[in-house]
Amino acid sequence: MPANFFAKFSDFNLGVDLGSSFVKIFAQGKGVLFFEPTAIARQKKKGGQIVAVGKRAQVIIGKEPIRIEVVEPVEHGVIADFDATLDLVKYLFSLVRQTPGKWLRLFGPQVIAGVSCQATEVERRAVKAVMLKSGAQEVFLIEKPMASAVGLELPIDSSAGSLLLDIGGGTTEMAIICLGGIVLHRFLPIGGKQFDESIISFLRLKYGVLIGRATAENAKKQLGSVSSRALTPRAQVVIRGRDLGSGLPKSIRIKKGEIMEALLPNAQKITLALKEILEETPAELVDDILKKGIYLTGGSAQLPGWETLIAEETKMSVVLAQKPQETVVRGCGSLLKDKKLLNRVKLVAGLR
Ligand SMILES: Nc1ncnc2c1ncn2[C@@H]1O[C@H](COP(=O)(O)OP(=O)(O)OP(=O)(O)O)[C@@H](O)[C@H]1O
Ligand SMILES: [Mg+2]
Incomplete structure (x- = not known):
């Protein structure tokens, strides 16, 4: 059977x-x-027991006891x-x-x-x-x-092409879909985690302060943008980290523009790949995409400013999906x- x-x-x-x-x-x-x-937290020894899963495992990251490891x-x-x-x-x-x-x-x-x-x-x-x-x-x-494309209820069988751009947690994937198939695609190992890491290294180099991943992600969600014209929930925040010189805790005031400066190199790699895929796309399909816009999905698509940055670089408009992570x-x-x-x-x- x-x-x-x-x-x-x-x-x-x-x-x-x-x-x-x-x-x-x-x-x-x-x-x-x-x-x-x-994420999953487990004991370090071979065949170690699971200690926590999902949200409960994620909150332990960076503060794991010696015998426990959190794996992503x-x-x-x-x-x-x-x-x-x-x-x-x-x-x-x-x-x-x-x-x-x-x-x-x-x-x-x-x-x-x-x-x-x-x-x-x-x-x-x-x-x-x-x-x-x-x-x-x-x-x-x-x-x-x-x-x-199915989740967005796009007419995937249609002869009109659609361009989807998914900027997730550890990847960026873009694909052109037409007549129920993928015509072209591009993949970059860049996502929210890489954006967080770029904030960490930016602050380390500029202020000599080391911050944790969760702090970086928070700063990104409050201040992050990929265009200076984008509106963010705040204009500045106070971040706590460790001074690399003295080893002691230190607070620094970070401005919106600084976070953007940290995020831009990775954001520009994404727009460059987008330009490349558009260059390879047959003219008729480019015309369809021009009319409909680029469908933007994934958690990192929620960073303010993609619309402006993509319009500046590719002359295309974007449509941000509702609940883009789903x-x-x-x-x-x-x-x-x-x-x-x-x-x-x-x-x-x-x-x-
Ligand atoms: N409001 C927001 N602003 C900026 N980034 C955000 C926001 N909300 C979530 N993110 C980021 O979105 C990312 C997760 O997105 P998503 O769920 O699409 O990833 P994923 O599907 O798990 O990863 P991938 O598709 O890359 O394998 C995280 O890095 C998170 O920091
Ligand atoms: Mg994803």
């Missing part, structure tokens, strides 16, 4: 986006159920630590299993998971293996830009109900 025979009877089929910063899980009929940091098992969009990813996904699936449902959950769920266009066959198989070992009956893999997982979730479309866009055996 085929595995999907059982999956049809499951009322908890799932869409999964295993991101570098957050794992998102969509449950059929329920929507986005889990949105947890991709997905790096630049691919699984870097298989066992830790498996522990994390298994745990989240067990929570989904505990949510109220119509039927007894005798069978595992059908899972649709997003993978990067750039991921190798081995990396894609690792995603599939994690889902199967976590209890899935059947797994389909979808390229994330395609999932995002487009991939919502697309995977929509495909659970649309088998016809799923059959057209799924990857076969981890390959195109």
Whole structure:
């Protein structure tokens, strides 16, 4: 009997986006159920016990006791630590299993998971293996830009091309979609985490002060922008860190422009890649994209100023998605109900 025979009877089929910063899980009929940091805390010894998962693990980062390590098992969009990813996904699936449902959950769920266009066959198989070992009956893999296009309800079958730009936690991925397929794509190992690191090194060099990752991320969300014309929630903030000279705590006042200065080199790498992909795009498709604008998704798309920076560099307008971090997982979730479309866009055996 085929595995999907059982999956049809499951009322908890799932869409999964295993991101570098957050794992998102969509449950059929329920929507986005889990949105947890991709982090797990475990004892350092071999086969060490899990101490905390998701949010609870993330808050320990930078203050771990000696015997505990916090692992962020997905790096630049691919699984870097298989066992830790498996522990994390298994745990989240067990929570989904505990949510109220119509039927007894005798069978595992059908899972649709997003993978990067750039991921190798081995990396894609690792995603599939994690889902199967976590209890899935059947797994389909979808390229994330395609999932995002479905999540945004774009007419992906249409002959009019769309350009999607996803600026996430550890990756930036851009793709042109037309007639249900990916025409061109580009991948950069740059996302929110790299933006945070650039703030850390900027402040270290300019003020000789070392700050933690969480402080850098907070400063980015309050002051960060990629264009001087963008409005940010604040104009300046006081940041606490450690003076590298004296080793003592030190507070510094940071202005909006300084954070922008730290973020711009990475932001410009993204616009450069965008220009390159547009240069390679057939003229008819560029015309479609000009009319519709570039669809912007991913958590880091929320940094103010992308619209201005992209318009200055490419003369294109942008459309920022609503809930930009959820487009991939919502697309995977929509495909659970649309088998016809799923059959057209799924990857076969981890390959195109
Ligand atoms: N308001 C905001 N302003 C700027 N950055 C933000 C904001 N909200 C979230 N972020 C950043 O978004 C990033 C996470 O985005 P997202 O959930 O799209 O990543 P991901 O899907 O886990 O990663 P990836 O797709 O790169 O593997 C984090 O680095 C976070 O700091
Ligand atoms: Mg993502």
